[in-house]
Amino acid sequence: MQNSRHFVIVGILVILVAVLVNMGLDAAQLFPVKASIQAVPIDWMFDLQIKAISFFFALIMVPMVYSLVVFRRKPGETGEGAHFEGHTGLEITWTTIPLILVIGLGYLGAGNLAEVRAVDPQAMDVTVVGFQWGWRFDYPQGFSSNKLYLPVNKQVNLTLQSLDVIHSFWVPEFRVKQDLVPGETNYLRITPILIGEYKVRCAEICGASHAYMESPVIVVSQADYDAWLSEQVAAAQAAEAAAAGKPDSKRGAKLYEEKGCKACHSLDGAAGVGPTWKGLFGSNVELADGATVTADEAFLVESIKEPGATVVKGYPANAMPALGLKDTEIADLIEFIKTLK
Numbered sequence: 001m002q003n004s005r006h007f008v009i010v011g012i013l014v015i016l017v018a019v020l021v022n023m024g025l026d027a028a029q030l031f032p033v034k035a036s037i038q039a040v041p042i043d044w045m046f047d048l049q050i051k052a053i054s055f056f057f058a059l060i061m062v063p064m065v066y067s068l069v070v071f072r073r074k075p076g077e078t079g080e081g082a083h084f085e086g087h088t089g090l091e092i093t094w095t096t097i098p099l100i101l102v103i104g105l106g107y108l109g110a111g112n113l114a115e116v117r118a119v120d121p122q123a124m125d126v127t128v129v130g131f132q133w134g135w136r137f138d139y140p141q142g143f144s145s146n147k148l149y150l151p152v153n154k155q156v157n158l159t160l161q162s163l164d165v166i167h168s169f170w171v172p173e174f175r176v177k178q179d180l181v182p183g184e185t186n187y188l189r190i191t192p193i194l195i196g197e198y199k200v201r202c203a204e205i206c207g208a209s210h211a212y213m214e215s216p217v218i219v220v221s222q223a224d225y226d227a228w229l230s231e232q233v234a235a236a237q238a239a240e241a242a243a244a245g246k247p248d249s250k251r252g253a254k255l256y257e258e259k260g261c262k263a264c265h266s267l268d269g270a271a272g273v274g275p276t277w278k279g280l281f282g283s284n285v286e287l288a289d290g291a292t293v294t295a296d297e298a299f300l301v302e303s304i305k306e307p308g309a310t311v312v313k314g315y316p317a318n319a320m321p322a323l324g325l326k327d328t329e330i331a332d333l334i335e336f337i338k339t340l341k
């Protein structure tokens, strides 16, 4: 067979395989829905790269498999194969073309990054605090939430802070991702474009309960957002007024859920990451250093404020996070623990 015929056949096969691989990868639906403006250029870039990956896969695999099948040693053939000693033209080609492609991708990538980071002067602010193992969202109106509520079609500038180790803020539907580094402040801009419920998950392994470090992200209409906002502000003001009075077990029960104690402390006697709170108050607690203490108010306050100071026997020393609670909140929580007989 003529050499040129091999090239024609391989050429056609490369195009065919490239198209099929690309169709297969498209059909695999590798991404969840696009829920932010920032996702648009990122998906465009990914699409381009998937096409390039499909083409290069075909360009390498087709000639290789074709050669293995068509040019294999035939029965009775005993001679040596042809010997090649370098090919300058080929080397220049396969250096130059990838170089141009990579520079091209770098150029597109830089433009893409600029688009993703574009600043909207009307953006609203939320501070995201990550800790082992949960998220807290501080709103500039003076309240905190365990859920990240966002109005649709409005850019939010997230200020990212960590209380302990490195975490990473990632909502797959928004595509963008940013680390939270202790002692540093990072920023991330997101413009949600699709009303719905998503989840932020930590994308940086950060200890034993890393896999459970997720919180709801709720994108709502501007009207629903405004309603939620005034509700939260009113609740925060009421809580502040009430906390000035005496500790309250109902507020404590709410804090138990909101501040993430629930993740590690059960109320029904079951052992979790931490000891159950059932029957805790007034009981005798065995400590890791062999001592036994009565779980009175002083002990509970210390356990919450300085989790490392006294460690309950049989539990890891550094698992309990220091959550920076207000004194009134601690009093409410202890009032709640007292009710768990």
Ligand SMILES: [Cu+2]
Residues within 6 Å of the ligand: 130, 131, 166, 167, 168, 202, 203, 204, 205, 206, 210, 213
């Ligand atoms: Cu984390």
